Amino acid sequence: MDLTTTAYGTWSGGRFMHFGETLDEARYRSCIQLAYEAGFRTFVTADVYGNGKADELLGEALEGIDRDSYCLVGTLGHDFYQGQRQGNRGYPRFTDPELRGPEGYLSYLRMACEKSLERCRTNHFDLVMLHNPDEAGYTNPAVWEGMEALRGEGLAGMLGIAPGPANGFTLDLIHCLEQFGDSIDWAMLILNPLEPWPVGLALPACEKFGTKVLTRVVDFGGLFFGDMKEGHEFKPGDHRAYRPDGWVEHGLEKIERMRPIADRHGLTMVQFAAIWNLSQKPVESVVPTFIQEAGDQARPIEDRIREFAVMPELRLSAEEIEEVKAIGDNTGCMMLKGASKRHETSERPDEWPMRADLLQLAGRYGLGEDW
Template sequence: MTAESAERRDRTAATSALGELVHDQVELSPLALGTWSGGRYMNFGEPISEERLERLLRPDNRLATVITADVYGRGAADRALGRALRGLERGSYRLVGAVGHDFYAGERLGFKGYPRFTDPRLRGPEQYEDYLRRATERMLERLGSDQLDVLLLHNPDRVGYTSERVWEALRKLRDEGLCRSLGVAPGPANGFTLDLIGCFERFGEVVDWAMIILNPLEPWPGRLCLEAAEAHGVRLIARVVDHGGLFWGDVRPGHPFPERDHRRFRPPGWVEAGLARIDRMRPVAERHGLSWIQLAVAWVLAQRPIVCAVPTLIQEPGPQARPIEDKRAELAATPLLSPLSAAEVEELALIGDNRNCMQLKGASPDHEGAPRADSWPLAERDLEVAARWGIDPVRDLRKAA
């Protein structure tokens, strides 16, 4: 333990007995910014300059929550966010950080990225706590902060969802004051439904937050976990709210996605199909005076227990592309309370229905072969979770033939 972490531990020792009360008081703003925006550390659109990114990420009273992950740029995204936060009063914004990919000792596995810290080739369970503490302390140093409002377990493998050692270590970090509350951020692709619900059931005492993929063109499978999250008191952050940029309005048929853009992994025709469905949503948007991205955010925030929406801000290539700063301003102008009725939420979900459109990650009936870091076969405990929440894995979690 470093001298700084020991001092922090001593400083919070007197109030550690109140930890269960303190960590539940964290509130995130409805609208958030993520360091995966801007194209510098994640390949969405064109990379903007460092100075533009820092201005983009600087929170204000409308966009008061900022989210980062230590693996983005091997800490570079944290440092950029730290510069963006300079001079701001700490209580004026909420800071969310995610750790879990070991880029310190692990080697990058091509497009799969860095291994999870729970990879047995890197360490055993007895070393989980040490890794999580060091990773969190280093993130805080890069951010120039003493404490995260929320610490997320980033893209866990099966061990991360189920290990007592992992979640006990995270609880200790919270009680020592490195963060105020804890959560889990599945990914990077879509799925993990039963794993996420199982994590709520096992570790609900410490899991206050979860991040899911959700937008009007991708109601599945994210909506399958809403009931379980609410029942366990877990509040949700929604990402990919923009559906790969379609809801920003400057991705059109024939769009020139840059060579390394992650959206190239999407199936052919996804732009045309998505825009056709968005056009059918237009009457609802016009009824409430909302732009496309504002409609997507409103749809997300209308559903409990989702409390925070974080679209990706993308600078698209070409002279016709909108400046990314305009997109930030449009997001900031979104109503903080969704004007959509329950009937409108379901109307949009029906238009965007994407059930069984892809093979999901995590525990899946479609998985074949040995377990991988992001995909594994269904176990008996997964089937038990599914039965408790009315989920039929064959009907609800399989890719259509």
């Protein structure tokens, strides 16, 4: 089964990514079940969330539902089996040379996939994605030979790549598509009307290589759901509290400038954000973060799920897409991850030195040399 227009991610609900209130296990499972009842037919999980706990809760929530009635997406790449967590850097990627060499990639991927499937209470993923790869994940043929083996063994129907968690990796992604595009059916990328850059630079390459795009963070940290107001206070530990001061107010001001377009089509603002994404080739699916905001006045997370479950069929015009892109233009708002001229050595799993072949690639795609 291929991905549907809307998808539900197991990072929702605050248990594994710290946004808003943390749902207890019963409510967390009930939200997944509500999502299915409301019309979601694609569910996305990652084995590293809770060291497998997200997989388990998803499997419990979907137990008894016809497996052929929904698309299941798994993501693999963080080695929490043998690797040691490195503070806020998380677990090392399975391609870390201190853990194994290329000859061990396949056995790791098979093991991780089988264990994730067991926790999800099924025997196959419709799509398996490489989760937050390091440089080896983008460049080493042994990685993608291992991913293809998962498909060949029936553990995965399709294959994909999910860069992140921070934005960027544009040149690395395009290079990966050039080298291994025949293996990559889907890419999960960050895109929304307030973050058209830098993923917008990679969309033409995804279309060129026939890679479909699932976009995450379409809600922009919950802002498009409409519950956050000027001066919003985040509870201690909420990831969004670490964003630059004023990001809520700045985002709300831009959203108000976009609102007439949403009103013209009878869309709520989160529907509008999703439709803006889906109006661009080759975006075919959107997955938000469902958050139970702190405070007694916050709208229930269940209402957010119902609102997002089924998207209207309409698409924005090319002129509307560009109008929104101009309002939300965030070019240069952050230092991009991946290959960069800032680094002479690779000291983190998501940053590495720029290579000459990537600058040549940037020239071919008209992306400039300022990386």
